Amino acid sequence: xxxxxSILLVALMLVGIVMSAASCSAPSKPLPVVCGESxxxxxxGIATYGIDYYALGVAAGNMxxxxxxxxxxxxxxxxxxxxxxxxIVNQAVADExxxxxxxxxLDKAGSKSDTRVTRNTAAIVSSxxxxxxxxxxxxxxxxxxxSNEGFKDQLSVRVAAANKTISFDDQNASGDESxxxxxxxxxxxxxxxxxxxxxxxxxxxxxxxxxxxDIPVIFNAVTDPVGAGLVESLTAPGKNVTxxxxxxxxxxxxxxxxxxLGKDDVKIGFLYTAAxxxxxxxxxxxxxxxxxxxxxxxxxxxxxxxxDLEAAITALKNAGVDAIYIxxxxxxxxxxATVHTINTGK
Amino acid sequence: MIDIILSGCxxxxxxxLLAIGFYIAFRILDFADMTCEGSMTLGGAxxxxxxxxxxxxxxxxxxxxxxxxxxxAVTGVLHTKLKIPPILSGILTMTALYSVNIHIMSIATGxxxxxxxxxxxxxxDTVFAIIRSIIPLSKRDVTLVFGVIIVLGTIGLLYWxxxxxxxxxxxxxxxxxxxxxxxxxxxxxxxxxGLALANGLIAVAGSLLTQHxxxxxxxxxxxxxxIGLASIIIGEALFARAxxxxxxxxxxxxxxxxxxxxxxxxxxxxMPSDDLxxxxxxxxxxxxxxxxxxxxxxxxxxxLFSRFKKKPEEKEEKSNE
Numbered sequence: 001x002x003x004x005x006s007i008l009l010v011a012l013m014l015v016g017i018v019m020s021a022a023s024c025s026a027p028s029k030p031l032p033v034v035c036g037e038s039x040x041x042x043x044x045g046i047a048t049y050g051i052d053y054y055a056l057g058v059a060a061g062n063m064x065x066x067x068x069x070x071x072x073x074x075x076x077x078x079x080x081x082x083x084x085x086x087x088i089v090n091q092a093v094a095d096e097x098x099x100x101x102x103x104x105x106l107d108k109a110g111s112k113s114d115t116r117v118t119r120n121t122a123a124i125v126s127s128x129x130x131x132x133x134x135x136x137x138x139x140x141x142x143x144x145x146x147s148n149e150g151f152k153d154q155l156s157v158r159v160a161a162a163n164k165t166i167s168f169d170d171q172n173a174s175g176d177e178s179x180x181x182x183x184x185x186x187x188x189x190x191x192x193x194x195x196x197x198x199x200x201x202x203x204x205x206x207x208x209x210x211x212x213x214d215i216p217v218i219f220n221a222v223t224d225p226v227g228a229g230l231v232e233s234l235t236a237p238g239k240n241v242t243x244x245x246x247x248x249x250x251x252x253x254x255x256x257x258x259x260x261l262g263k264d265d266v267k268i269g270f271l272y273t274a275a276x277x278x279x280x281x282x283x284x285x286x287x288x289x290x291x292x293x294x295x296x297x298x299x300x301x302x303x304x305x306x307x308d309l310e311a312a313i314t315a316l317k318n319a320g321v322d323a324i325y326i327x328x329x330x331x332x333x334x335x336x337a338t339v340h341t342i343n344t345g346k
Numbered sequence: 347m348i349d350i351i352l353s354g355c356x357x358x359x360x361x362x363l364l365a366i367g368f369y370i371a372f373r374i375l376d377f378a379d380m381t382c383e384g385s386m387t388l389g390g391a392x393x394x395x396x397x398x399x400x401x402x403x404x405x406x407x408x409x410x411x412x413x414x415x416x417x418x419a420v421t422g423v424l425h426t427k428l429k430i431p432p433i434l435s436g437i438l439t440m441t442a443l444y445s446v447n448i449h450i451m452s453i454a455t456g457x458x459x460x461x462x463x464x465x466x467x468x469x470x471d472t473v474f475a476i477i478r479s480i481i482p483l484s485k486r487d488v489t490l491v492f493g494v495i496i497v498l499g500t501i502g503l504l505y506w507x508x509x510x511x512x513x514x515x516x517x518x519x520x521x522x523x524x525x526x527x528x529x530x531x532x533x534x535x536x537x538x539x540g541l542a543l544a545n546g547l548i549a550v551a552g553s554l555l556t557q558h559x560x561x562x563x564x565x566x567x568x569x570x571x572x573i574g575l576a577s578i579i580i581g582e583a584l585f586a587r588a589x590x591x592x593x594x595x596x597x598x599x600x601x602x603x604x605x606x607x608x609x610x611x612x613x614x615x616x617m618p619s620d621d622l623x624x625x626x627x628x629x630x631x632x633x634x635x636x637x638x639x640x641x642x643x644x645x646x647x648x649x650l651f652s653r654f655k656k657k658p659e660e661k662e663e664k665s666n667e
Binding site for chain 1: 347349350353354357361444445448455457458459460461462464465466467469484485486555558559560561563564565566568569570573606609610613614616619620622623
């Protein structure tokens with residue numbers, strides 16, 4: 001009996017090895033990739049409508065200035081977002097995977113005007129400022145850093161224009177949820193004039209901590225502010241909280257895939273981290289309904305961490321998708337270079 | 347300043363439950379239990395999901411405790427019945443709990459893959475808000491008072507439990523497993539019960555933290571082992587002379603509060619925030635070094651004090667002459 005089981009096991013293992021060898025040796029042509037965000041596009045995508053996190057930070061800075069200087073109430077300011085995302089083409093990656101970008105797309109990829117604001121350093125003081133702003137950022141991350149910089153740059157300019165000074169208490173929870181609460185409560189203890197939060201859980205912690213004070217909270221880099229319980233609706237936030245949603249134009253990006261491939265019956269492979277609420281929201285709530293309405297077919301591959309990438313991309317290739325769509329996703333943002341390596345088979 | 351210390355105390359007292367749970371596994375059972383990171387999130391996820399479903403939040407804490415018990419029991423079974431090494435069985439349960447927690451939170455929203463469940467809409471349904479509707483206290487004070495009551499109650503119950511026959515058997519298992527078996531104790535069972543209890547407490551900590559911070563997040567358990575360890579080590583360093591189980595547990599709770607207060611003060615002082623993790627490590631290292639070199643440090647202080655004391659003594663001697 002034992003002998004039989006062991007023979008069966010060995011046979012199973014052999015089948016497994018043969019199957020995995022077969023999947024490896026299968027001709028794996030690189031697939032065109034479209035990402036949710038411009039930073040990711042640089043590493044592995046061929047083209048996308050890009051979210052500029054710096055511009056989002058600038059928009060948040062304007063909101064803060066409206067509240068601090070002009071005395072507007074946060075509860076009446078509608079949640080903002082990227083109004084006119086620019087089409088960005090990554091010719092280098094397209095050439096590398098042997099993909100020809102249609103002229104119609106290349107024509108649209110105009111150069112968007114520069115969003116950079118020159119920081120007014122004179123308006124930023126370390127103590128004795130007219131306004132103090134606490135900044136709570138969830139973790140060290142390029143996109144989040146950008147929205148932090150944009151906020152400080154724009155707010156410093158607005159404050160200087162009003163002949164006032166400002167001080168920033170810039171804190172980073174280093175990815176630790178327990179620090180979120182501690183930092184948020186320290187801002188409340190310091191009685192700052194405004195709290196600026198970057199990323200979902202940091203915003204939730206700050207809203208809870210400031211719930212019984214009159215300190216306004218401005219959030220950024222939150223994909224679904226209503227689902228996260230931060231605001232009652234995007235047009236009328238309700239509480240003393242408003243901010244910027246970093247939702248990327250998923251529908252536009254999916255249509256871009258069809259445009260790139262020059263056909264309407266595209267088969268799209270969604271690649272995302274299953275544990276990220278924001279990614280799931282982009283894929284399930286925005287992406288799939290749009291595919292259904294446009295008649296695109298799709299395959300979903302949710303990964304749990306970066307180690308699953310190779311298996312997921314191979315599975316998408318075997319499923320015969322025309323292109324891979326990666327939403328704005330923190331795990332994949334750091335793994336874009338890996339996506340490219342696996343995709344090109346180098 | 348006092349505000350930030352008190353807010354640190356409030357958070358620390360909730361974390362104390364986690365530290366005590368971790369202490370049961372780590373010191374009493376001699377089992378470095380990695381389940382902690384998963385079971386804490388489990389407690390938070392279960393609580394947030396139940397509050398979304400309209401369940402009373404006190405009942406939600408109890409159910410979170412039971413969920414934690416189950417998680418700990420799974421680690422125990424993996425270790426005792428399947429003979430998987432302690433650290434690995436903890437890691438395996440923790441890894442599995444990651445998916446379980448997402449599924450639990452997805453029950454509330456109805457969309458699969460929910461990794462963050464907000465309680466901001468239900469903030470009036472949390473235990474803290476319910477207590478405040480009865481006793482008029484500020485949000486921070488209610489956390490402190492309720493936390494202290496819960497922690498002292500838990501310590502009292504644990505003190506009683508570890509004095510019972512089964513409790514003694516669990517303690518004996520951690521001390522000398524072979525001897526225990528020779529006495530006819532089923533050490534598999536004692537380990538499973540001990541780990542279940544430990545993770546039950548950790549889940550209660552997760553449950554209360556979720557209600558305190560206003561959301562459950564699948565990543566909220568990350569780093570909790572370090573915080574638990576730090577609390578234990580600080581507690582042991584300060585209460586090294588404490589004899590008896592009761593005062594040791596009190597020491598852990600105090601250690602947890604001190605750790606959180608230090609972190610809060612570090613943040614408050616405006617230290618570059620990228621150094622936060624480095625600072626956490628330094629606190630633990632300092633506490634560890636203190637326990638190991640306690641006699642030398644205390645000796646050095648005594649020498650210092652005796653120098654101050656000597657002078658008046660010498661004068662007295664002279665006057666006597």
